[in-house]
Amino acid sequence: MYGDQIDQIIDKYGTEKGILIQLLLDIQHEFKWIPKEAIKKISERLKIPYSQIFRVASFYAALSLKPIGRHLIQVCLGTACHVRGGAKILDAVENELKIKAGNTTPDTKFTLSGVNCLGCCAQGPMMVIDDDYYGGVTVTAVKKNLEKYE
Ligand code: FES
Incomplete structure (x- = not known):
């Protein structure tokens, strides 16, 4: 191929x-x-x-043995984001995309990853889509954030 x-x-x-x-x-x-x-x-x-x-x-972290989607979503599960509901944000993204963290949607549009810290702990819970940082994410904001990449 x-x-x-x-x-x-x-x-x-x-x-x-x-x-x-x-x-x-x-x-x-x-x-x-x-x-x-x-x-x-x-x-x-x-x-x-x-x-x-x-x-x-x-x-090497820069190399991936699995296909990566066109958009990479990283949801922070670090301590500061965790206490502000980071796990709920990850659940919401998983439900929205119908995939678990570490996977790519069948149409290869999105890859979802749970990460340990995105370097902006005070603004948690954090998620990053490609190079766009979203702070203070709520479960209801997840869908809106994802729609920007449809
Ligand atoms: S713990 Fe989430 S950005 Fe640092």
């Missing part, structure tokens, strides 16, 4: 083993995740064991 594009990205770098992370970052940038097909192709062309590439791709 992604074969030709993956080959083109590998061609840009040649088959030097030292370029693995940069190669994976480029694939992440292109597809928004690291498909298994890419790991297989890199393994064959660079002669690096599949398991080694998989370990590297699992280790």
Whole structure:
């Protein structure tokens, strides 16, 4: 499915083993995740064991082994947001999108993630959609916030 594009990205770098992370970052940038097909192709062309590439791709937070939706929603579950109802906000988003945190909607529009702190604890409960920060989120505001990305 992604074969030709993956080959083109590998061609840009040649088959030097030292370029693995940069190669994976480029694939992440292109597809928004690291498909298994890419790991297989890199393994064959660079002669690096599949398991080694998989370990590297699992280790770096910037690399994802699952498809990411067009919009990334992060709901804060850190202590300051938790005491202000962060878990209820996450429940509301899960109910609205009909997915659990850590997953992507079947239409790949949204990926939902629960995170530990978004760095603006005084404004909790916090949620971030792409680069937009929403503070003091209420259960009723969740739907309105999501509608902006429909
Ligand atoms: S705990 Fe939620 S932003 Fe810090």
